[in-house]
Amino acid sequence: MPTLASHIPAVPASGIRRIFEVASRLDDVIGLHVGEPDLPVAPHIIEAARQAWAEDDTNYTANGGIAPLRRAIVRKLAERNGLHVDVEQVWVTVGAVQALHQALGLLVRAGDEVLVPDPGYTSFTMSTRLLDAVPVPYTLRPDREFLPSVEELEHLVTDRTRVLIVNSPSNPLGRVFPERTLRELLEFAREHDLWIISDEVYEHFTYADPHVSIASLDEDDRVFTAFSFSKSYAMTGLRVGYLVTPHGLAETMRTVQETTISCVSVPDQRAAVAALEGEQEHVAAAKRHYLENLEAACAALDARGIRYLRPTGAFYLWVDVSHVSGGDVAQWCEGFVVEQRVALAPGSAFGRSGEGWVRVSLASRREHILEGLSRIPAPPA
Structure with a gap:
């Protein structure tokens, strides 16, 4: 009987998908475990996709995507991200997940x-393992x-290190890296001749420090950047992202x-064109909505004495449940969803240092967020 490739068993399952x-399989669950925007897709985006289907615009396109979308992305990168690239550096992908995997595969x-990063988005480790490479957490x-910490990175880098993954605003922490940190990481990568893959999926959602694309600071052409329409435009199921590559x-x-x-x-790509070229007020409104959810959630946790990290970006809340999780937050989350009908993402799904924490999505309805948080036991007084 043939067997799978020997490295496949080392690919970790997603702890989020487990929840x-x-x-x-349960009824009446409050879902705070996945980053699924509760806001509708803007009507002009839906109309663009509908028109594509109505016109039977469903054929193959160029591998990199349709020309109007690639050109729109080039304009957006220049105006918003300070990145001045040509069309042949922009590659439309099946969400940012494929963009990240594609970059790693190269x-x-x-x-x-x-x-x-640890804690860090689950695909960073999963994709690395799927390619038979070795993830080294920082x-x-x-x-x-x-x-x-560059000091920690200096202790981790070896002659086999090829890539540094950077994620800002980060998932699950919602941390936005200031420009000085990004410059330090670029200098570290330069000294050790490393590539950088930057995940900037949550670029539109920052609440304190501004988002800075690390590639805009890069002078050596060593950065690949993954972007997505999923979170910014609530287009999660359409699966449209893009990878921006170095020259050549x-x-x-x-x-x-x-x-x-x-x-x-093609219909998904045409929807993405409409997203970029149409009005952006619905993106600004989404940012206000998530910030209001954040304020309400923080007030609720403060009132009950539950510790959390206040994010400066994305739409997640990193909450400390170590007082009840008993050293196995993944197992606790499984019991919690069964007993309390609240689904939370276990922090350990994002790395070893996430033990004792949970990620709470703030992209849900506010009443659901507050009800779900109310069911988390408070620490002893």
Whole structure:
């Protein structure tokens, strides 16, 4: 009997999806475990996709995406991110997940090492393992304001290290890295001749420090950047993202896109064009909505003495439940969703340092957020 590739068992399962599966078998669950915006897609975006279907615009496109979308992305990058790129550096992907995996697939071989944030988005580790490379966690700790330490990175880097993954605003912490931190990370990557993959999916949602694209500070062409329409425009199910590459990779990217996805659905791409070129007030309104949810959630936790990290970006709240989770927050979350009908993402799903914490999505209805938080036991007085 043939067997799977020997490295496949090392690919970790998603701890978030585990809670998702348990919750899907239950009734009346308050879902605070996934980053699913509770706001509707703007009408002009829906209309663009509808028109594409009505016109039977459903054929193959160029591997990199339709020209109007790539050009719109180039304009957006210049205006919002300070990135001045040409069309052949922009590649439309099946969400940011494919963009991240595509970038890693270009950069690592079996046994290579990738520096990943801990806590950090689950796909960073999963994709690295799927490519038979080795994730090496670097910690984001409360005593450092959840910012990376170059001193720690210096102790972790080896002659097998190829990539540093950076995520700002971060998932799950909601931490926005200031420009000085990004410059320090670039200098570290330069000294050790590393690539950087930057996940900037939550770029539109910052509440204190402004979002800065690390590629806008890069002078060596060593940064790949993953963006997405999913969170900013509530288009999670349409699966449209894009990867911005360094110069000179057009022929390589055409090949890897062809062998993985060929191209993204045309109606979804036309919806993405409408998202970028249409009015942006609904994005600003979403940001206000999430900030109001954040304020309400923080007030509720403060009133009950439950510790949390106040985010400066994204739409998550990182909540300390170590007083009740008994050293196994994943198991506690499974019991909590069954007994209390509230689904939370266990912090350990995002790395070892997430033990004792849970990630709470603030993209849900406010009354659901407050009710869900009210069911978390308060610490003893």
